[in-house]
Amino acid sequence: MQLKLYQTDTLNVLRRFFEETRLRGPKAAYETITREPEQAKRLRGYGGTYEALLGQEEMPYVCLRLPTGGGKTLLGAHAIGVAKNSWIERDFPLVLWLVPTNMIRTQTVDALNNPKHPYRLALDEQFGGRVRVFDIGDFTRIRAHDLAANCCVVVGTLQTLRVESTDGRKVYAHNENLEPLFNEVPKRLAGLEPLGSEIAARIGGHADDIRYSFANLCHLHRPLMIVDEAHKAVTGLSREVQARVNPCAIVEFTATPHKKSNILHSVNAQELKDAQMIKLPVRLEEHDTWEGAVTGAILKRAELSEEAASDRANYIRPIVLFQAEDKNREVTVDVLRQHLIDTHHIDPKAIAVATGDQRELDGIVLFKPDCPIEYVITVEALKEGWDCSFAYVFCSVANINSATDAEQLLGRVLRMPYATRRKAAALNKAYAHLVSKSFAQAANTLRDRLVEMGFEESEAEANIEAEQGSLDDGLWGERRRPNPTARIAIEAPAEALAAVKAAAPDKVKIETTPGAAPTLTVTGFLRQSEKEVIYAALPEAAASIVREAIAVHEREHSHNASPAERGDDFIVPRLMTAVQGELVFADTEVLSEYFEWSLSEYPAQLSKAEFDVRDTSEAFEIDLDGDHLTVKYSDQADQLMLDIPVDGWTPAGLVNILARQVRQADSAISHGDMIAWLSDVVLFLTGTRGLPLATLMRCRFILARKLRDKLAAIRTEVRKGIYQRCLFAPEAKPEISFESGFRFYDGMFAGVPTYRGTKYRFAKHYLGWDRVPRFDGKGDDGAEGDEFKAAQQLDSVAEIEFWVRNVSKHPDAFWLPLAGGRTYPDFVAKLKDGRLLIIEYKGEHLVADSTEKRAIGQLWQQSSGGNGVYVLAEKERDGMNVKQQIAQAIAL
Amino acid sequence: MTGVHEGPFLGSHEGKGLALLYNGILGDKSVSGGNVLTRKTLGIIRASAATFSGPITVYGEACRLSPETLKMENLAFKQTPYDVRAR
Numbered sequence A: 001m002q003l004k005l006y007q008t009d010t011l012n013v014l015r016r017f018f019e020e021t022r023l024r025g026p027k028a029a030y031e032t033i034t035r036e037p038e039q040a041k042r043l044r045g046y047g048g049t050y051e052a053l054l055g056q057e058e059m060p061y062v063c064l065r066l067p068t069g070g071g072k073t074l075l076g077a078h079a080i081g082v083a084k085n086s087w088i089e090r091d092f093p094l095v096l097w098l099v100p101t102n103m104i105r106t107q108t109v110d111a112l113n114n115p116k117h118p119y120r121l122a123l124d125e126q127f128g129g130r131v132r133v134f135d136i137g138d139f140t141r142i143r144a145h146d147l148a149a150n151c152c153v154v155v156g157t158l159q160t161l162r163v164e165s166t167d168g169r170k171v172y173a174h175n176e177n178l179e180p181l182f183n184e185v186p187k188r189l190a191g192l193e194p195l196g197s198e199i200a201a202r203i204g205g206h207a208d209d210i211r212y213s214f215a216n217l218c219h220l221h222r223p224l225m226i227v228d229e230a231h232k233a234v235t236g237l238s239r240e241v242q243a244r245v246n247p248c249a250i251v252e253f254t255a256t257p258h259k260k261s262n263i264l265h266s267v268n269a270q271e272l273k274d275a276q277m278i279k280l281p282v283r284l285e286e287h288d289t290w291e292g293a294v295t296g297a298i299l300k301r302a303e304l305s306e307e308a309a310s311d312r313a314n315y316i317r318p319i320v321l322f323q324a325e326d327k328n329r330e331v332t333v334d335v336l337r338q339h340l341i342d343t344h345h346i347d348p349k350a351i352a353v354a355t356g357d358q359r360e361l362d363g364i365v366l367f368k369p370d371c372p373i374e375y376v377i378t379v380e381a382l383k384e385g386w387d388c389s390f391a392y393v394f395c396s397v398a399n400i401n402s403a404t405d406a407e408q409l410l411g412r413v414l415r416m417p418y419a420t421r422r423k424a425a426a427l428n429k430a431y432a433h434l435v436s437k438s439f440a441q442a443a444n445t446l447r448d449r450l451v452e453m454g455f456e457e458s459e460a461e462a463n464i465e466a467e468q469g470s471l472d473d474g475l476w477g478e479r480r481r482p483n484p485t486a487r488i489a490i491e492a493p494a495e496a497l498a499a500v501k502a503a504a505p506d507k508v509k510i511e512t513t514p515g516a517a518p519t520l521t522v523t524g525f526l527r528q529s530e531k532e533v534i535y536a537a538l539p540e541a542a543a544s545i546v547r548e549a550i551a552v553h554e555r556e557h558s559h560n561a562s563p564a565e566r567g568d569d570f571i572v573p574r575l576m577t578a579v580q581g582e583l584v585f586a587d588t589e590v591l592s593e594y595f596e597w598s599l600s601e602y603p604a605q606l607s608k609a610e611f612d613v614r615d616t617s618e619a620f621e622i623d624l625d626g627d628h629l630t631v632k633y634s635d636q637a638d639q640l641m642l643d644i645p646v647d648g649w650t651p652a653g654l655v656n657i658l659a660r661q662v663r664q665a666d667s668a669i670s671h672g673d674m675i676a677w678l679s680d681v682v683l684f685l686t687g688t689r690g691l692p693l694a695t696l697m698r699c700r701f702i703l704a705r706k707l708r709d710k711l712a713a714i715r716t717e718v719r720k721g722i723y724q725r726c727l728f729a730p731e732a733k734p735e736i737s738f739e740s741g742f743r744f745y746d747g748m749f750a751g752v753p754t755y756r757g758t759k760y761r762f763a764k765h766y767l768g769w770d771r772v773p774r775f776d777g778k779g780d781d782g783a784e785g786d787e788f789k790a791a792q793q794l795d796s797v798a799e800i801e802f803w804v805r806n807v808s809k810h811p812d813a814f815w816l817p818l819a820g821g822r823t824y825p826d827f828v829a830k831l832k833d834g835r836l837l838i839i840e841y842k843g844e845h846l847v848a849d850s851t852e853k854r855a856i857g858q859l860w861q862q863s864s865g866g867n868g869v870y871v872l873a874e875k876e877r878d879g880m881n882v883k884q885q886i887a888q889a890i891a892l
Numbered sequence B: 001m002t003g004v005h006e007g008p009f010l011g012s013h014e015g016k017g018l019a020l021l022y023n024g025i026l027g028d029k030s031v032s033g034g035n036v037l038t039r040k041t042l043g044i045i046r047a048s049a050a051t052f053s054g055p056i057t058v059y060g061e062a063c064r065l066s067p068e069t070l071k072m073e074n075l076a077f078k079q080t081p082y083d084v085r086a087r
Helices: A005-035 A037-043 A072-088 A102-113 A118-126 A136-141 A144-149 A166-172 A176-182 A196-203 A214-221 A231-236 A239-245 A269-274 A290-310 A333-342 A406-412 A439-452 A457-462 A494-503 A528-537 A540-560 A588-592 A633-637 A651-662 A671-686 A693-698 A700-728 A786-795 A850-863 A882-890 B039-049 B067-072
Strands: A061-065 A094-099 A131-135 A151-157 A224-228 A249-254 A263-266 A282-287 A319-323 A351-353 A375-378 A391-399 A430-435 A464-466 A485-489 A508-511 A519-523 A571-579 A582-585 A611-615 A619-624 A627-632 A734-743 A800-805 A816-818 A821-823 A827-831 A836-842 A868-874 B009-013 B016-020 B056-060 B075-079
Touching: A005 A037, A005 A061, A005 A072, A005 A263, A005 A269, A005 A627, A037 A263, A072 A102, A072 A118, A072 A151, A072 A224, A072 A249, A072 A700, A094 A102, A094 A214, A102 A118, A102 A131, A102 A151, A118 A131, A118 A151, A131 A136, A136 A151, A136 A166, A136 A176, A136 A214, A144 A176, A166 A214, A176 A214, A214 A239, A269 A457, A282 A290, A282 A439, A290 A319, A290 A333, A290 A391, A290 A430, A319 A406, A333 A351, A333 A375, A391 A406, A406 A439, A430 A439, A439 A457, A439 A464, A457 A464, A485 A540, A494 A508, A494 A528, A519 A540, A528 A540, A571 A700, A571 A836, A571 A850, A582 A588, A582 A734, A588 A700, A588 B067, A611 A693, A611 A700, A619 A700, A627 A700, A651 A671, A651 A693, A651 A700, A671 A693, A693 A700, A700 A816, A700 A850, A734 A850, A786 A800, A786 A827, A786 A836, A786 A882, A816 A850, A821 A850, A836 A850, A836 A882, A850 A868, A868 A882, B009 B039, B016 B039, B039 B056, B067 B075
Parallel strands: A061 A249, A061 A263, A094 A151, A094 A224, A131 A151, A224 A249, A282 A430, A282 A464, A319 A375, A319 A391, A351 A375, A391 A430, A836 A868, B016 B056, B056 B075
Antiparallel strands: A485 A519, A508 A519, A571 A582, A571 A734, A611 A619, A619 A627, A800 A827, A816 A821, A827 A836, B009 B016
């Protein structure tokens, strides 16, 4: 399965962490990485200080945070390969995979044993199919050759490691079946648990002899511990368990990390949304009674079903997920089911009950078009793996505050069908119908549920929408503009009214009461294009009434409308350049597509400074770009390439091993080129440098790491060359294009956490003063930081018509190309004279990377023919504050 | 597999296309041959796929197109020999 961008990013951070750890230990590695500005920004306050687990300073322990639906298990499978190459340095590591419950344990074993399952495919790919998966209860099935020539994954729960539990006792007990696995191990070994006198007496051995227990087996092989969604598990691991199992590293995957978990990387909901993994926002409606909630859910499903029918891309049948109350309460599964049948006349065949004892979903494929199920009733969490993305509407008839497992069920309606965004906006959202006295209460509960699923609090708030009208002012303690409404009574046929509603479903509501004219309610402001569709849909007389009423509404409230709502144009030209006679986006990735290059043009000689190995009696000492590390003999003695005898080691064999390890995920280098280049690398090392092949073989993981870095450096050089040549060389032809420009629009940053508006009301923000994406810096919305202060000064520049806070990495945000990616300036503004202004605000410690940004910004300005101005503003420069720096830049 | 095509596009099955890049499809136009997916070889695939407009899986030795371009062009790239599994 193709990994999503955020998944690759996550694994890359993990790899870097292990590589750094190899040189400097986990603490320094963790602290270096999490204090880098980009990563610190991402972690927003987490990270920074490493805490060793139970005093084990040498054993890396980190946590990767992914919201529910982010593919934790798949990443777990990939993390094994990453750890193998960059930390464990054995071809076939032992993995102890811990999950939170026995149900998930069974499912994980099943999935990992299914050769067609993406999890297993991921493992097979990394180990050439040499993978064995065991349930921890079946550890006696592990054979010596499994451990020697396969990656063995043993799946268990924390409970199974507890000495007090039944399973735990087995894990630590002497078991004669395991004897063959201890053949090579001396009878006595420090660190391993001995038999003890009682067992020794029973089986006839010495009390100090080692036990043949699974725990001792682990201790010997130092397993990699993958911990899925169980921060309680790791922090609850006793020192005793730790010492007995003796993991070589712990990597935790969770949605809701513990502060002490050493959070290395955090994926936010926006990234999942951009990767089209989840439906967002969640549209919420609260109901006084459970009957009301049920009716609301059923109507919503009908509406979505209609949308789905007209969307022919891929089959969707929206499903409502009902959460009924427990048996001793009012609205049980049976009551709810009967209510659906009697009151709403729903065909019993369309309803499936999924509880502990009624498993009507087992064996049913909900994705099939001939499946009749439209409603699923459950009480508790649905089993893991029930991730039917057709579930769109979540309806809880219980009082939401007391309902358990609600976040798990809510998570079920967030998955995006086919991981592909739909044309109809309604199908990209999820829906919740809850019983609650007030909207605020329901929204607060929903927010808490989303946070429990791994959303950041402000992210959760930004992704809850009200089904009726807009969110109340100050629901989350933020300030909101009043959203004016206009009510217009009109006579028009039903289909015309439906078309009117469809033109702007979020802003227009139609109410029909028998005996009176239908009422059209417009909330907020309509875009010109929306208005045109509405006028065209209505009969002449009705259209002119609406036109008039909307004109009045706009006149009365226009002072409240943001420039975006008024429909003011805001287009920022894009930097383009000519390449081979074609005008293309100036984006290094795109430009690179036009140039041929071959690895054979780059040197394959590793110098002594880059890579050197000395063979001492106990270890290989390696110099790596000025750093030193060792590979101990003992680390690999038991696993020395068992399938290739030492006298069979050949340069070609090493080349093949290296080729597999340095293979580039993006397939940019062909196998032929890679083999040729690596052959030169090996030839130089064994020939000119005189390093023995056996030594290289033993240090192959470190050599591979060095070569990966070298390849990355070569590719950076290639990209830099192309970037310079296409944009900055004398013959380069950069220009800007308004036609391909970045068009800003109302709602473009919906779902992005916003500044709460409590400290200062911005007068000129394009999207409105209540829709300013949050700032970087101190405070949960950045209002305590320098960037916020810079924005205040920007807001007061008289020449500026309006400006917008640009959101880094957002698909609609403005960016400029860099050799190694893109830069997203902090602010984009339009001046009253029509010119466009790009502002990069440079924090204190970001001096290093600003040269390249300034160069590209200035190129954009020069290419703009006087239409654009670029400023790299500093907190203070030559005695000028941000406002003065801007004024200087825009002065004509 | 339906349809017989000239050039690197091999045909389609259930709406999914398949293309194989090989040396020689560019004639003498390139030193490194035609087994690398580039703008140029993509053009040749498109020409040989004629009216087919669905997603295409391309097998080749290397790929120069960015992930974004691959997505935009509705392509999946498989690198030989790594991504070819005999199972």
